[in-house]
Each structure stands twice: as C-alpha cells, then as structure tokens.
Amino acid sequence: xxxxxxxxxxxxxxxxxxxxxxxxxxxxxxxxxxxxxxxxxxxxxxxxxxxxxxxxxxxxxxxxxxxxxxxxxxxxxxxxxxxxxxxxxxxxxxxxxxxxxxxxxxxxxxxxxxxxxxxxxxxxxxxxxxxxxxxxxxxxxxxxxxxxxxxxxxxxxxxxxxxxxxxxxxxxxxxxxxxxxxxxxxxxxxxxxxxxxxxxxxxxxxxxxxxxxxxxxxxxxxx
Ligand code: GRF
Numbered sequence: 001x002x003x004x005x006x007x008x009x010x011x012x013x014x015x016x017x018x019x020x021x022x023x024x025x026x027x028x029x030x031x032x033x034x035x036x037x038x039x040x041x042x043x044x045x046x047x048x049x050x051x052x053x054x055x056x057x058x059x060x061x062x063x064x065x066x067x068x069x070x071x072x073x074x075x076x077x078x079x080x081x082x083x084x085x086x087x088x089x090x091x092x093x094x095x096x097x098x099x100x101x102x103x104x105x106x107x108x109x110x111x112x113x114x115x116x117x118x119x120x121x122x123x124x125x126x127x128x129x130x131x132x133x134x135x136x137x138x139x140x141x142x143x144x145x146x147x148x149x150x151x152x153x154x155x156x157x158x159x160x161x162x163x164x165x166x167x168x169x170x171x172x173x174x175x176x177x178x179x180x181x182x183x184x185x186x187x188x189x190x191x192x193x194x195x196x197x198x199x200x201x202x203x204x205x206x207x208x209x210x211x212x213x214x215x216x217x218x219x220x221x222x223x
Contacts, residue, residue, distance in 0.1 A: 008029075008035055009036040009089040010036070010037065011036050012040050012082075012088035012091045014042050014091060014100070015041060015044075016048060017095050017097075018050060019094070021182060022050050024185055025186050026053070040059065040082060040086035041053075042061075042064055044097060046063035050095070062082055066098070072099075072101060076100060091147075093112065095115070110146060112147040114145055119159055120152055124152035124153075125151065130170050139161050142181050143158070143159050144159075145157055155199050156203075157206075158188050162176050
C-alpha cells in the first residue's frame, strides 16, 4: 500500500548510553504536528539507560552488541536489519559511539545524522567537552551533521555556540552543552523530515519554510 503523503517520518535512533537526546526527540515527537516519530531504538550496549527510556515510552528497543558478531560488517548488517524491519526513514546517531559503516550509509544515503558536543571541526572524538576545557577555548558548542564513513566529519546542518565560563568543570560545561543539544536535535530532525535540507558539496542549505496557505515562503520563526 502506498505511504500516506503526510505520514510522519520514522526514526531509528542509535544510542550507546544515557539517551537524554533520545528523550528530547521522544518528548518533541509527542507535540502536535511534529513530523517524525521514533520507530525503533538500537543500542550498542545492553546496559544503556537509553533502552530503559525506549521501554518507558513504549518504543521497541534492541541491544545489538559488537561482541556478538564476527566483524564490524556483520554487526552493522544486524543493525541495518532492525532499522529496515521497522521501516526507518532517518537514522539519528544520538550518543552512538561506533561508526555506522558503508552498508548502512549506502542504504540510508543522506539520511543519517550525528550529534557532537563541540563546534566541529574542533574537538572531534569521544572527549570533546574535556578537550575543549583543556585547550582553554572561550567558546565551544554543538554540531549536528550528516554522517559519513569517518567520525565527526560530514556536512554540517546546525551549530550553536556555548560560552565556556571561567569556573567550568566538565560537568557544568557538559550540562549546558547537553541542554543546547536537546533543543537543536529535534529541530534538525524536523528540518530533515519536512524536506528542508539540501546538501551542496560540503554545505547544507536550509530551505525556508513553505507557507501552505499562500504557497509562498514564510519568514523563519525560529525553532
Ligand atoms: C551527547 O553529548 C552527544 O553529543 C555525544 O554523546 C552525548 C550523548 O548524550 N555524541 P545522551 O546519551 O543523549 O544523553
């Protein structure tokens, strides 16, 4: 049966830990008119709190651990099967600590987005917040970008600055960074789900919102 034209896009959220960003998407997806819903959560760790969040929200959640597979390819293949099984349109890497691999990227071309707690290309990797503090930068932030074959590269969709305060620790700065992530990730998903992202080389253009009544472009009204 053909999909309804205005059907909500199905999200597959890949996680490895706490899942506060998963929660932000789940919460937003419950608001009227939000164009996407979480169809499945896949975690690289069976102990991840994110799986409890999925369970609490009534969303199917699976632990697919690397240790249970002979190779990265097999592991990614098993994840891909779960995503397909649940009819996923867009993959969101929300604190997912592994590479998704070419099989997933080829199947979900321009439909895998990642979240990173720094202003890329500064401070890629798993310790971005600590690395920013150590480097003594006065501003850091968040980046949401399309994923590619390597960590923390790929065309940038959204960045937002978070100022570093003199007395900051990893915890205090991390808490402010996460707050900003929780605001922007659901928005980036919304932009994708409403067809407003265009990749042009390394750049991502955000198309203006369509004013349905006039058939013209309406001015941006923020998130
Ligand atoms: C976020 O800071 C994200 O940028 C990074 O991992 C963290 C995940 O946090 N990739 P949570 O699991 O969503 O709470």
